[in-house]
Amino acid sequence: MKSNSNYYWIRIFDYIYERDHLENEKGTMLDEFYLKGIADREEVKLQVRERYCSNSKENLRFAKPKKGNNGIYAIVMESTKFYYDRFYCQLDSICFFCNKPIKGKASEFPREFIGEGLFYSPNDDVFSDFNKSAFFCSNECKKDFNIVKRNNEGEFQVKEEGNDGNTFGYVYLIYNREQNTYYIGQTRFLPFFRWQEHIKSGKKGDISDLTFSVLANVNRNRSLTDDQNQHYLNSIESWWIQKYKLEQYNVSNITKPKITVEDLKDRFREMVEGQPLLF
Incomplete structure (x- = not known):
């Protein structure tokens, strides 16, 4: 269709x-x-x-x-x-509940429909029309706004390789809404386990300010050793860190890993460094 x-x-x-x-x-x-x-x-x-x-x-x-x-x-x-707006739309406003300033990617912030009717219409500007959408600095403020008690009990995540071992690792993103910062990391195991470790350490921020997503799944190349697969995973992590920095996101990674796989070095120069910003 x-x-x-x-x-x-x-x-x-x-x-x-x-x-x-x-x-x-x-x-x-x-x-x-x-x-x-x-x-x-x-x-x-x-x-x-x-x-x-x-x-x-x-x-x-x-x-x-x-x-x-x-x-x-x-x-x-x-x-x-x-989906276009969800990917690109930026927010510079205040929390609908506590009036705390919020700034960053609009889709990363909790929101609630406040327009007429029961829900959004197909042509609504979901991420930019403040007459239709209320944005919040945290899930806590959204819960208070709705006066609804939600169950926060999480499920235990088993530390195991993904896709029955066919996935070698993941490159993931942690976005801190409060600080408008992005952290990019890698893990050999299902990313939920690594995210739990970040949450427990508290170094990436309060859990109510964080959103988690996977940027890339890296499949295992069974013709290579684990060290060689790890070498590729390291370079893909570096690819995404450098890409976010070049696109002027506020990246919080302290270390600056380098792309060491030669083919990826050339492609990064051609596909990332050589492209214009879209926003």
Whole structure:
């Protein structure tokens, strides 16, 4: 079914057949962004290629490499204004409940529908219309606003490798709404366990101010040793740290790891350093 909007969701993957062909995996995500106001997919492909340069631009495909082949490819999907705004819309306001200043990515803050009716309409500006959406500095303020007691009991997370061992590791993101800071880390195990450790330490902030997400799943390349797979995981973590810094996010990582996989070094220069900011 064709979308009636001109929004597109683009993801770029690094695909290595030996590592990623199991379970029909997509590969390791290197970039994600949205485009809007574009007439058709051919124009999208042109703009995606223009985002990069040199070899990455010339070799970028728009389908997963065929069996036995490696390469970089893009997945282009039709999207909507909601998802575009959720990805890009910034907030500079105050908490609807306690009036505390809040600033940062709007989708990272708790929100509540306050418009007429029961819920949002399809064309509502969910992340920018303050007559429809109330934003809060914390879940605590949202709970107080709704006068609802929620169950905070979490589930125990087992420390184990993901996808029955086919996933070698994860690169994850912790966003602190209070400080508008981003922390990027890696873990060999299911990320929930690592997030619990961060929460217990308290060094990344109060749990009510934090949101957690996975940036990239790194599949195990069974033709390589664990040390070699770890080498690649380290470089993907560095990729995302440097990408966020270049895109002018407030990154709280103290250490500055380097991309050491040669192919990724070249691709980072072509795909990240050589692209313009979209906002």
